[in-house]
Amino acid sequence: MERLKEIINLYGRWEPLNEYVERIEAYKESDFSLAIENMKAMLESIGKEICKTQGVQIESTASIQSILKKAFKAVGFKSSEAVTQISSALATIAQKIGELRNDVGTIGHGKTLEEIENRNDPFDDISKEFFISSVEIISCFLIRSFETENPRIHIKEKINYSDQEDFNNYWDELYGEFKIGDYSYLASEILYYVDFDAYLYELENFNEGNNHND
Numbered sequence: 001m002e003r004l005k006e007i008i009n010l011y012g013r014w015e016p017l018n019e020y021v022e023r024i025e026a027y028k029e030s031d032f033s034l035a036i037e038n039m040k041a042m043l044e045s046i047g048k049e050i051c052k053t054q055g056v057q058i059e060s061t062a063s064i065q066s067i068l069k070k071a072f073k074a075v076g077f078k079s080s081e082a083v084t085q086i087s088s089a090l091a092t093i094a095q096k097i098g099e100l101r102n103d104v105g106t107i108g109h110g111k112t113l114e115e116i117e118n119r120n121d122p123f124d125d126i127s128k129e130f131f132i133s134s135v136e137i138i139s140c141f142l143i144r145s146f147e148t149e150n151p152r153i154h155i156k157e158k159i160n161y162s163d164q165e166d167f168n169n170y171w172d173e174l175y176g177e178f179k180i181g182d183y184s185y186l187a188s189e190i191l192y193y194v195d196f197d198a199y200l201y202e203l204e205n206f207n208e209g210n211n212h213n214d
Contacts, residue, residue, distance in 0.1 A: 001025060004136045011147050012197030013204075014049075017042060017139075024132065032128055039135040040064060040097050046139055047071035050146050065092065071142060076149040093134055159200070161192045167206045 001021050008014045008021070020042035027035040047067035051058050054074035058067055161168070168188035175187035191199045 001132065001136050004139050007140050007143050010197075011143060012195055012199070013201040014046075014143055015198060015201065017045065020045070024135075028128060028132065035128075036097065036131070039131065043068065043097065043135060043138060046142050050074050050142065053146075064097070068138075068142075071146075075142070075146045093138060097131065097135060159203070161189070164188075164203060166210075167203050170206060171202065 001024065004021060005018070008017050020038045023038040024035045024042070027033075027038070044064055044067055047064070047070070048058060050056075050071040051067070051074050054076075056070050056074045058070060062070075168186070171188040171191065172186045177184045177186055178190060179185075188199075191202065
């Protein structure tokens with residue numbers, strides 16, 4: 001899933017998705033039913049994050065198909081027959097992943113001992129690659145489309161490093177200093193100047209956490 005990793009690294013706000021990617025890759029060979037569980041969860045997370053950011057409400061009982069259809073519309077594409085067809089196709093693939101998860105997954109629904117033992121029988125190497133590639137394509141498409149239509153502010157003058165003292169101190173307490181030869185750099189400085197998107201993402205999480213504690 002190298003392409004998806006590149007997209008996640010390019011847009012810092014999506015960094016938490018790496019946890020799903022790592023699990024999918026880890027379980028690909030050892031227990032593909034768990035890889036399916038994480039594929040479905042990742043698609044739902046992407047859809048929900050897009051809808052949340054755009055202020056689109058999602059019902060608690062919404063299917064993954066419904067979530068991705070709403071996410072596609074929330075991206076900001078103008079309505080057209082082609083857009084409707086593409087969104088429906090992507091949502092249908094996601095729905096099939098959800099159905100497959102219900103069929104083979106062992107976490108969300110209890111299975112008989114025989115079902116648990118045989119849960120990975122339907123998958124050969126070709127089908128595994130197909131499912132992983134499909135999920136990767138959908139994930140990359142949604143993230144790239146969303147980021148293209150709704151770019152974050154990248155002008156560093158809008159958020160000055162020196163103005164974020166509380167967050168910088170918090171981040172530096174967590175990760176300290178990094179030394180390179182005779183030079184040393186604070187963790188917050190590295191994050192700000194090396195990956196500004198990631199800095200914005202962590203700053204937003206920090207501010208939201210403080211607001212919730214007030």
